[in-house]
Amino acid sequence: MLFIEYPKCTTCKRAKKYLEEHKVTFEDRHIVEDNPTKEELTEWIKRSGYPIRKFFNTSGMKYRELGLKDKLDTMSDEEKIELLASDGMLVKRPLLIDDNRILVGFREKEWTF
Template identity: 55%
Template structure:
């Protein structure tokens, strides 16, 4: 299982602690040092069955600076995925990718259910 996170993110810290307490094994990956690639994002998006907007860190400084709230609706999925692949700070985190699921953000109840 892949755990993609940003070490200074309080939600990521909580999620990492939760995984460790549950004894769930994972490979940790710093989202900025090793940004998800276009191909990875495309695969995760397909597997997640979530709207692509859920992959964007809508509360992030970069998202706001780039005024993506107004621009995303006019972009194709392809363009949005390519944009996400340019900077890890655009991607909502943490992201957990297993063989069967993709989880974005940390919601303990959802994680409990999906990572049994």
């Protein structure tokens, strides 16, 4: 299981604590130091069934700085994925990836083990 986080993010800290309390084994990955690649994002988006927009950190400063709220609707899926792959701070976190599911953000009721 892969857990992708930004260590300073309070939601990521809560999610990590939840995983540890439930004795879930995971590989930890820093989203900025090791940003998801275009190939990874493409696969995860496809497997998740979520729209690409769900993978954007819409409350992040970088998202607001780039004015993406209005721009995303005019971008192709490939352009959106390239943008996500360009900067980990644009990606919604935490991400939890295993063979069966992909979870974006932390909602405890979705994170059952």
